[in-house]
């Protein structure tokens with residue numbers, strides 16, 4: 001829907017997403033801006049993030065992952081996740097090392113990887129979020145390295161240079177190298 005304070009889709013679609021699309025979702029992976037737009041609440045701290053994730057559960061989503069928030073630090077984005085599946089509730093957070101460029105298509109890639117891992121792990125939220133973030137890191141680092149090589153030292157990186165290196169990352173999609181650990185939030 002949007003990012004960095006700007007919507008990609010026409011603004012008059014917001015109520016359609018909120019009222020008609022969100023209630024259809026089993027799993028939803030908004031970034032901070034999208035979560036704030038849909039829920040109508042600002043996320044300024046972890047308590048706000050937990051309330052916003054509860055709002056999505058109240059709309060019917062069993063699994064909510066805030067793919068990134070600015071609640072981390074200069075060097076880290078913070079992801080948060082919550083699932084209520086078969087009466088079992090799990091909430092966790094994960095630090096995501098921040099790379100110094102804006103990529104395009106990361107939200108779509110994140111959603112695809114998470115869906116695959118939730119399917120393969122019988123809805124194990126912790127393992128799915130960790131594998132997803134680990135694979136994202138590997139793909140984005142490869143994308144940035146190859147973009148810098150291709151552009152050379154004097155050319156600014158463009159969207160074309162930063163096209164996600166998915167095909168080159170097939171092995172990392174299948175078998176992520178375990179690095180980022182999620183911590184479970186108690187109550």
Ligand SMILES: Nc1ncnc2c1ncn2[C@@H]1O[C@H](COP(=O)(O)OP(=O)(O)O)[C@@H](O)[C@H]1O
Nearest residue numbers: 003031067068096097098099101106107110136
């Ligand atoms: N600059 C970045 N540094 C590190 N990881 C990033 C960066 N941008 C995106 N990602 C990865 O992509 C995922 C989705 O990005 P996010 O910005 O939350 O969604 P969207 O692309 O929809 O705005 C994040 O969880 C993170 O793993």
Ligand SMILES: Cc1ncc(COP(=O)(O)O)c(C=O)c1O
Nearest residue numbers: 003008103104105106107108109
């Ligand atoms: C119109 C438009 N712009 C940009 C994007 C890229 O979004 P992101 O980088 O958040 O995945 C999308 C993703 O679906 C989109 O539909």
